[in-house]
Amino acid sequence: xxxxxxxxxxxxxxxxxxxxxxxxxxxxxxxxxxxxxxxxxxxxxxxxxxxxxxxxxxxxxxxxxxxxxxxxxxxxx
Numbered sequence: 001x002x003x004x005x006x007x008x009x010x011x012x013x014x015x016x017x018x019x020x021x022x023x024x025x026x027x028x029x030x031x032x033x034x035x036x037x038x039x040x041x042x043x044x045x046x047x048x049x050x051x052x053x054x055x056x057x058x059x060x061x062x063x064x065x066x067x068x069x070x071x072x073x074x075x076x077x
Contacts, residue, residue: 023058030054031067035075 001009030050037046 026054026057027059027063027067028071030059030064031071034064034068035071 033050034047037043037050040046
C-alpha cells in the first residue's frame with residue numbers, strides 16, 4: 001500500500017467518524033427544535049422550516065420519534 005493510499009484511507013476514516021458523530025447528534029437536535037417550534041406562536045412556519053432543513057438527511061421516523069420522546073421527558077423532569 002502506498003503512502004498516498006494510506007493517507008487517503010486515514011482521511012476517509014476520519015470523515016466517516018465525523019459523519020457518524022454528526023448523525024448521532026442530528027435526531028436529538030431536531031427533536032429540540034421541533035418541540036420549541038410546537039410551543040411557539042408561529043409553530044406552522046417554524047415546523048416547515050425544520051422539515052425543510054432535515055429533509056434528505058437520513059433521519060428515520062423512528063429515530064425522530066424516539067428523540068422527541070426523550071426530549072419531552074427531559075423537559076418534564
